[in-house]
Amino acid sequence: MGQRPAEPTESELLVCIKCRGTGGCDADDRRPGRQLYDRLVGLALPEGTRLRAVECLQNCDHGNTVALRGPGRWTYVYGQLDAEEHADVLLEGLALYHGTEDGLIPWRQRPEHFKRNCVARVPPLGFTEPRLDPETER
Numbered sequence: 001m002g003q004r005p006a007e008p009t010e011s012e013l014l015v016c017i018k019c020r021g022t023g024g025c026d027a028d029d030r031r032p033g034r035q036l037y038d039r040l041v042g043l044a045l046p047e048g049t050r051l052r053a054v055e056c057l058q059n060c061d062h063g064n065t066v067a068l069r070g071p072g073r074w075t076y077v078y079g080q081l082d083a084e085e086h087a088d089v090l091l092e093g094l095a096l097y098h099g100t101e102d103g104l105i106p107w108r109q110r111p112e113h114f115k116r117n118c119v120a121r122v123p124p125l126g127f128t129e130p131r132l133d134p135e136t137e138r
C-alpha cells in the first residue's frame, strides 16, 4: 500500500530515521533517529498534521534531526533531539507550527528546544522577497 497523499493544508513532521544521535545506540539496535520516529508513531499527532520518515536531512553531526514543513509555511530544521526527552516537545511545536498560516511561531511561544536548536529555516515557494535598497545594501 502506498503512502496517503498529503492534504493541501497538512503540516508534516519529517524525522530522519538514520540519525545516530549523540550518545550511540545503547542497548537498542535501532538507530536513535529511528527510536525517535517509533516513539512519535505511538503518540497522537495534532489534527491536520502527519509524521513521515526520511533518510538523512544532512545534519548528521548534530544529533537527531527533524524538519517541519507545510504548504505556504516556512520550513524549519531542528537538531539535538532525544527520543525520550523531546517527543512531547516536538508534538507541542508541531501543533503551534500548524496553528500558524506561515509557519512562524512567535518567539516567546516557541518551545525552548526550538529556540536553541534550529539548524535552518527555508521560506515557502512564492515568498515575498525583502525590498533591497541598492544605496544601503552594499
Ligand code: FES
Pocket (backbone or CB within 6 Å): 016, 017, 018, 019, 020, 033, 055, 056, 057, 058, 059, 060, 065
Ligand atoms: S543521518 Fe540524520 S541527518 Fe543525516
